[in-house]
Amino acid sequence: MPDAAATLQLKPTRDDYRIAWLTALAVSLHLIEAALPSPLPGIKPGLANIITVAALLHYGFAVAAWISLLRVVAGGLLLGTLFSPTFILSLGGACASVLILCLADRISRRRWFGPVGYSVLAALAHMAAQTGVAYILFIPHPGLLYLLPVLLSAALIFGIVNGIIARYMLLRLSKP
Amino acid sequence: MIPPADIPLMTAGDRLVIVLAAILIAVLYAGLWRPSAAPAAVEYLAAGESGRLDLHPDRVVDLDGPLGTSRVQFADRGVRFIESPCDGKQCLHSGWLRRGGDFAACLPNRVALTVVAADRGYDAINY
Numbered sequence: 001m002p003d004a005a006a007t008l009q010l011k012p013t014r015d016d017y018r019i020a021w022l023t024a025l026a027v028s029l030h031l032i033e034a035a036l037p038s039p040l041p042g043i044k045p046g047l048a049n050i051i052t053v054a055a056l057l058h059y060g061f062a063v064a065a066w067i068s069l070l071r072v073v074a075g076g077l078l079l080g081t082l083f084s085p086t087f088i089l090s091l092g093g094a095c096a097s098v099l100i101l102c103l104a105d106r107i108s109r110r111r112w113f114g115p116v117g118y119s120v121l122a123a124l125a126h127m128a129a130q131t132g133v134a135y136i137l138f139i140p141h142p143g144l145l146y147l148l149p150v151l152l153s154a155a156l157i158f159g160i161v162n163g164i165i166a167r168y169m170l171l172r173l174s175k176p
Numbered sequence: 177m178i179p180p181a182d183i184p185l186m187t188a189g190d191r192l193v194i195v196l197a198a199i200l201i202a203v204l205y206a207g208l209w210r211p212s213a214a215p216a217a218v219e220y221l222a223a224g225e226s227g228r229l230d231l232h233p234d235r236v237v238d239l240d241g242p243l244g245t246s247r248v249q250f251a252d253r254g255v256r257f258i259e260s261p262c263d264g265k266q267c268l269h270s271g272w273l274r275r276g277g278d279f280a281a282c283l284p285n286r287v288a289l290t291v292v293a294a295d296r297g298y299d300a301i302n303y
Contacts, residue, residue: 112189120193124200149204156197163190167183 015059023067023074026051030075042130042147043154046123046162048075049097053119053166058173061105065098085138089130096129097122115170119163120156127155215276215293218255222246222287231255231291241285248289261285 029047038044048071056064072094076082081090100121104113113121131151135144186194218229222239229237234251236258244261254274257267262284270280276293 108189112187113193114184114187114190116186117190117193120190120197124197146208149201149208152197152201152204156194156201159197160194164185167185170183 019055019059019063019067022051022055023070026067026071027074027078030071031078034075034079040147040150040154042127042134042151045158046126046155047165049119049122049126049159050162050166050169052097052101053115053122053163054169054173056101056105056118057110057115057166057170061102064101068094068098088137089133092133093126093130096125100125114163115166116160116163119166120159123155123159123162124152127151214253215274215291217292218250218273219290219292220248220288221281224286228292229255239287241282241287243285246282246285246287255289255291256280257282257289260287 026048029051033044033047036044048068051071052064052068055067069091072087072090073082076084076087076090079086081087101118104118104121108117128148131144131148135141216231218231220227220229220239223241229250231250231253236247236249239246239248241261245259246257246261246267247259249256249258254272256272257270257280260267260282262282264284267280267282267285267287273280273289273291276291277299278291279289281288
């Protein structure tokens with residue numbers, strides 16, 4: 001009979017290490033971005049999304065969801081915004097983008113969409129959810145909705161750019 | 177997993193997503209950023225009598241008050257006082273009234289003009 005301590009031993013696989021590295025990378029990008037000045041509140045490149053999309057295509061949806069949500073929590077801890085309005089906005093956006101990635105993954109089975117499609121979907125869902133949360137919880141003023149087209153335009157552009165970066169990352173990741 | 181050589185820059189699905197997103201954004205711009213309807217009329221008050229005048233066509237209208245005749249000019253979808261029998265001429269200095277809620281009055285002659293529009297705008301904004 002194996003003893004209890006031995007059965008609980010976890011052997012991290014090569015993929016586990018990669019996932020940890022990718023989450024760390026996503027958190028770093030999240031932090032760098034927080035320091036960047038933004039022309040309009042809410043407009044950010046969303047570079048951490050590159051990691052989520054690449055992980056989705058490389059390791060599957062579950063890993064991507066973990067990276068995305070861990071990134072928000074770890075980023076919140078490091079920036080000192082945990083459970084603050086900023087954090088809630090970030091979490092709302094991340095949840096929405098994870099949901100739409102799940103849906104797109106079910107539909108596409110990684111054949112219909114490439115990194116650019118996933119990235120654009122995630123970026124739009126993130127921005128739409130963030131604006132929605134901001135409207136419902138913080139600024140219930142119709143003026144906020146006037147910003148929506150501008151914010152979504154930015155999300156579309158950054159989504160395409162991030163998707164292209166994610167593709168390059170995938171090409172490099174797939175090399176032995 | 178997709179073999180590395182098989183990652184195209186954009187699949188047909190990607191293009192579809194981008195096109196649909198662009199259409200959605202265009203619809204949002206069109207729906208949310210519609211210019212507010214231009215003001216169409218002016219409410220006037222002259223010696224206790226009130227009424228409504230269209231901003232169009234361009235013309236000059238005389239409004240009578242206790243001191244005499246205040247003359248107002250309609251032009252270019254706006255209105256202004258151009259002649260007044262009063263001393264202060266505050267009404268003339270008010271200049272053109274073009275936006276919803278714009279207001280000018282000649283108190284001595286008891287004549288007032290207000291531009292009427294769906295969007296009343298603001299009287300004043302403070303920071």
